[in-house]
Amino acid sequence: MAPERNNCCTCCLSTLISLGITALFLWLTFRTSEPKCFIQSLYVPSLHHHNKNDTLVFQLKLQNDNKDKGVKYDAVRLAFRLFLDNTTTRPLANATLDAFYQGRGKTAHKWGSAVARGAGVNRTAATVNGKVFLRVEFTTSVKYKILMMFYMKRHRLFGGANVEMNVSSGEKVESKEIRLGAVPPRLESEAAEARGCSVAFVGLFVTGLFLTAFT
Numbered sequence: 238m239a240p241e242r243n244n245c246c247t248c249c250l251s252t253l254i255s256l257g258i259t260a261l262f263l264w265l266t267f268r269t270s271e272p273k274c275f276i277q278s279l280y281v282p283s284l285h286h287h288n289k290n291d292t293l294v295f296q297l298k299l300q301n302d303n304k305d306k307g308v309k310y311d312a313v314r315l316a317f318r319l320f321l322d323n324t325t326t327r328p329l330a331n332a333t334l335d336a337f338y339q340g341r342g343k344t345a346h347k348w349g350s351a352v353a354r355g356a357g358v359n360r361t362a363a364t365v366n367g368k369v370f371l372r373v374e375f376t377t378s379v380k381y382k383i384l385m386m387f388y389m390k391r392h393r394l395f396g397g398a399n400v401e402m403n404v405s406s407g408e409k410v411e412s413k414e415i416r417l418g419a420v421p422p423r424l425e426s427e428a429a430e431a432r433g434c435s436v437a438f439v440g441l442f443v444t445g446l447f448l449t450a451f452t
Contacts, residue, residue, distance in 0.1 A: 269303060269306060269381050269389070269392075270302045270303050271379075271392070271394060272299055272300060272301050272302070272308055272310075272339070272379060272394065273299070273300040273302070273416060273418075274297065274298070274299055274300075274313075274375050274394070274396060274416070274417045275297070275298040275299075275300070275414040275415060275416050275417065276295060276296075276297060276298075276373050276398065276400060276409070276414065276415045276417060277296040277297065277298045277346065277414045278294075278295060278296040278408070278409070279293070279294075279295045279296075279371070279373070279400060279402070279408065279409045280293070280294040280295070280407055280408050281293050281353075281371070281402060281407045281408075282294075282407050283353065283407070284369065284402060284403070284404050284405075284406075284407040285405075285407050288407075291352055291353040292350055292351070292352055292353070293317060293329075293330050293332075293350060293351045293352075293353060294348075294349075294350045295315070295332070295348070295349055295350070295351075295373075296346060296347065296348050296349075297313070297315070297334065297346070297347045297348075297349065297375070298344065298345070298346055298347075298414055299313075299339065299344070299345045299347065300344045300345075301339045301340070301341065301342060301343050301344070301345075302342070303341060303342065303381065304341055304342045305341055305383075306341060306381045306382055306383055307338060307339060307340050307341050307381070307382035308338070308339045308379050308380070308381060308382070309336075309337075309338050309339075309379060309380045309381075309382060309388065310336055310337055310338070310339065310377055310378075310379050311336050311377050311378040311379070311391070312333050312334065312335060312336050312377065313333070313334040313336075313347070313375060313376075313377040314331070314332075314333050314334075314375065314376050314377065315331065315332045315333070315334070315349070315351070315373065315374065315375050316328070316330075316331050316372075316373075316374045316375075317329045317330040317331070317332075317351065317353075317371055317372070317373055318371065318372040318373075318374075318422070319369075319370075319371060319372075320365050320369075320370040320371070320372060320399070320424060321365070322365055322424075323365060323423060323424040323425075324422075324423050324424070326372050326422060328354060329353050329354060329371065330351035330352060330353045330354060331351060332349045332350065332351035334347050334349055338382075365424060368401055368402075369401070369402040369404055370399050370400065370401050370402065370424060371399075371400045371402060372397060372398075372399055372400075372422050373397060373398055373399075373400055373415075373417060374395070374396070374397035374417070374422075375394075375395065375396060375397070375417050376393070376394070376395040377393075377394050377395075378391045378392065378393050378394065379391065379392055379394055380392075396416075396417040396418045396419060396420075397417055397418075397420055397422065398415050398416065398417050398418065398420045399420060399422065399423075399424060400415060
């Protein structure tokens with residue numbers, strides 16, 4: 238009886254190990270990381286004095302961090318909006334980038350342009366606290382390519398960012414790329430920033446008193 242019991246235990250253990258390895262393989266196969274989208278450059282000529290060119294020129298960066306999965310993008314749609322105050326925007330321009338495939342662990346750089354609607358960018362009317370901001374948003378759908386031949390179902394991607402523009406050069410102020418992510422379409426006022434700093438200072442002060450009292 239003992240040998241049969243040992244054989245049964247060995248069989249069960251082998252089965253559990255096989256199931257564990259299979260589950261790990263499936264998890265690694267179907268686990269995905271969403272591609273990241275950045276606005277790398279943005280140029281609005283009409284911010285210059287006496288420049289009536291209403292074209293927006295931009296470069297989008299799309300980064301696939303999946304080392305074992307390719308990504309097939311549907312058309313990438315971008316919307317540019319102009320901030321009129323801290324919470325109000327108006328449509329400025331739309332652009333669409335063609336669908337494309339991106340290899341495993343690859344980064345794509347896509348140039349595009351769009352024509353501003355209506356009056357374009359009026360640098361005087363669009364100034365918020367002495368600055369000009371654009372809201373940039375994107376939306377698309379992607380499919381992940383697994384096992385070199387199969388595609389998973391589509392996943393919708395979207396995101397946005399608030400981009401400060403240089404009224405002298407017409408380019409974005411931030412020299413680095415800006416992630417189009419989960420940033421709300423709202424500008425922080427100087428008063429809100431001051432309140433945030435005050436709250437942080439008070440929090441640090443109270444923490445310091447607490448540590449001093451009990452140490």
